[in-house]
Amino acid sequence: MSQRSTPADISFNLTVGLIAGIAILILVAPVLIVIATSFTTTQALRFPPPGLSLRWYGELFDPVRSAPIHTAALNSLWVAGWATVIGSVLSVLAALAITRVSRPSARALEASFLSPLVLPTLSYGLAALMFFSVLGIRPSLNLLIAGHLVVIAPFVFRTTLASLTQLDPALLEASANLGASRFYSFRRITLPLITPGIAAGAFLAFIASMDNVPVSLFLSTARTSMLPIRMWGMMESTLDVRIAAIAGVLIVAILVLMVVMDRFTGLTRRVSA
Amino acid sequence: MGRTKAEIHPSMASQHTATAQAAQPLTLDGVTHSYGTGFAVDNVTLEVKGGELVALLGPSGCGKTTLLRIVAGFISQTNGKVIIGDRPIDVLPPNRREIGIVFQNYALFPHMTVAENIAYGLAARGESRAVQAERVAEMLATVRMEGFADRKPRQLSGGQQQRVALARALAIRPRILLLDEPFAALDKNLRLDMQIEIKRLQRQFALTAIMVTHDQDEAMSIADRIAVMSHGKIEQLGSPVEIYDEPATLFVNNFIGSSNLLKGRVEAVGSDGYRVALESGAVWTLAAKGRFEAGAPVLVSVRPEQMVLADEAAPDRLPVALKLSLPIGGALIHDATAAGGEDIKIAVPRRPGALSTGPGAAFAALAPHARPSLFPAASS
Ligand SMILES: Nc1ncnc2c1ncn2[C@@H]1O[C@H](COP(=O)(O)OP(=O)(O)OP(=O)(O)O)[C@@H](O)[C@H]1O
Ligand SMILES: [Mg+2]
Numbered sequence: 001m002s003q004r005s006t007p008a009d010i011s012f013n014l015t016v017g018l019i020a021g022i023a024i025l026i027l028v029a030p031v032l033i034v035i036a037t038s039f040t041t042t043q044a045l046r047f048p049p050p051g052l053s054l055r056w057y058g059e060l061f062d063p064v065r066s067a068p069i070h071t072a073a074l075n076s077l078w079v080a081g082w083a084t085v086i087g088s089v090l091s092v093l094a095a096l097a098i099t100r101v102s103r104p105s106a107r108a109l110e111a112s113f114l115s116p117l118v119l120p121t122l123s124y125g126l127a128a129l130m131f132f133s134v135l136g137i138r139p140s141l142n143l144l145i146a147g148h149l150v151v152i153a154p155f156v157f158r159t160t161l162a163s164l165t166q167l168d169p170a171l172l173e174a175s176a177n178l179g180a181s182r183f184y185s186f187r188r189i190t191l192p193l194i195t196p197g198i199a200a201g202a203f204l205a206f207i208a209s210m211d212n213v214p215v216s217l218f219l220s221t222a223r224t225s226m227l228p229i230r231m232w233g234m235m236e237s238t239l240d241v242r243i244a245a246i247a248g249v250l251i252v253a254i255l256v257l258m259v260v261m262d263r264f265t266g267l268t269r270r271v272s273a
Numbered sequence: 274m275g276r277t278k279a280e281i282h283p284s285m286a287s288q289h290t291a292t293a294q295a296a297q298p299l300t301l302d303g304v305t306h307s308y309g310t311g312f313a314v315d316n317v318t319l320e321v322k323g324g325e326l327v328a329l330l331g332p333s334g335c336g337k338t339t340l341l342r343i344v345a346g347f348i349s350q351t352n353g354k355v356i357i358g359d360r361p362i363d364v365l366p367p368n369r370r371e372i373g374i375v376f377q378n379y380a381l382f383p384h385m386t387v388a389e390n391i392a393y394g395l396a397a398r399g400e401s402r403a404v405q406a407e408r409v410a411e412m413l414a415t416v417r418m419e420g421f422a423d424r425k426p427r428q429l430s431g432g433q434q435q436r437v438a439l440a441r442a443l444a445i446r447p448r449i450l451l452l453d454e455p456f457a458a459l460d461k462n463l464r465l466d467m468q469i470e471i472k473r474l475q476r477q478f479a480l481t482a483i484m485v486t487h488d489q490d491e492a493m494s495i496a497d498r499i500a501v502m503s504h505g506k507i508e509q510l511g512s513p514v515e516i517y518d519e520p521a522t523l524f525v526n527n528f529i530g531s532s533n534l535l536k537g538r539v540e541a542v543g544s545d546g547y548r549v550a551l552e553s554g555a556v557w558t559l560a561a562k563g564r565f566e567a568g569a570p571v572l573v574s575v576r577p578e579q580m581v582l583a584d585e586a587a588p589d590r591l592p593v594a595l596k597l598s599l600p601i602g603g604a605l606i607h608d609a610t611a612a613g614g615e616d617i618k619i620a621v622p623r624r625p626g627a628l629s630t631g632p633g634a635a636f637a638a639l640a641p642h643a644r645p646s647l648f649p650a651a652s653s
Binding site for chain 1: 347381398
């Protein structure tokens, strides 16, 4: 605010500047490097690229040579899509139920719904694999959906719960007072007002499923391969530049999705709140 | 806002007869509510006549909002009945009571336009779009908000939001209108405008109304009757003039307006009233209500404007030491100390050009038509 900067101001600015610098260095720089690398003309991953071309993107979208990658990507999208849809419905119902009751048991339930966020996902993946094989269930995409569901649902649960607690109870009273039934109030007041929260949570959940490794590692097979696992496999065997191209596609897709989401829901506000 | 304050003109009068329906009385019969410990509302019995506006007035925490929420059906009372017309409504959920409410913070639906807000009650009842549109237009005209139909609530000023809240409440043609501190969020000038507006609409729609407030001026200016509440009970119910001139209890006396409390003792009970000897010197004969024995210690309550200043001593004048005089509008308020140590405020009409007077000695007497109130003193 003041024109002259005091020593405190200077140290504050220095600290903020330093943190921002580090963030750019370790968050943004790798992303830029991988994107730049994906345009290389060379046979192997190389930075800086000696020349630029779309060669590897052409390779990546080749329906024959990249068929396994396409299958893995479609599997991942399919699993992430269904896990997000089912997880969102369940989470919204759970959040609605929990805000209805004010008993202490509700708080306990809330904690248990959020627990997958703190549970080590790797141990959960192992446990799920053992559990399902004890039950005699063969690995399949449906099983992957079930596995992902558990780890990503808390994202939606949390943002929905936050928007529900921010909902002014007077609005629902006003609605009832004007003659609305409970269901009508829900449809016209509650749901529209929590939709941005649900959407923000669903977005996070979708991303979390898309790049989930620990659960997929245990529950996927050669026939139900998932994109992150396939990428890891390619990395280990061939150091194929297509990996960089995949990363480039994912980054751009997510950036676009994020801008769209932000337009509609104010995602950034919600996640940081 | 460019509106005139002359609210009643011929077209309005005809509208009045067109929309007037038989106003229904609202009766509270022994209503009691406890949130767990103690009584937030304690055995309240109150009949609001059809078309009447009663203000619930009282200090914070005395149970006004609780009472209003019981009528609206948001909380069910521990005991007692709420009756509209001659039908008890206690079994009805809030959405079947057909009571209009203007909430303190308006509670407009933020994601809907003004028109959608106003149409909400009709939409919830499944009325056709045509009926909704017609009623919205009518209501917007009623609260003079034509041209705002497509705005969102956050794009409106406080006063405009309140008009929309009123329009929304009235659009369902409620039998009863409840207002919870309707003016609390408005600044002073707007307040007067909205008070007149609400009074006009309440008359026009012949609504039986209860308004909660803790602002006595507000209650005095727009209510037909005032119920003064304290600790969940109604201390006094009466017209603003009765409440002000004849407070039934010391609590009401102190809560409404300002008054000087003078200690005294009843010397004699005569046909023209009680002869009271004040501790600060004077002897007054007061035709006050209440029953007091000779010798009883009493508190005499005199409003500042019921006293005058004189220069010479007399048996019915008490000597005072003037400390400070402040011109407040058309009055000059003298702050003085009586011989008994009591603080006394005396308001006299200010002569044009007259300025504050300095400290000095004077004598305070009752103004010619003053009717002080008498209350029993706890002990002497
Ligand atoms: N939900 C509640 N749970 C427990 N006690 C409550 C609740 N709401 C109100 N009370 C208590 O009931 C009493 C009456 O409260 P109420 O809100 O009716 O007061 P009020 O007259 O509206 O006050 P104000 O002028 O401050 O709005 C208070 O003592 C309050 O603490
Ligand atoms: Mg209140």
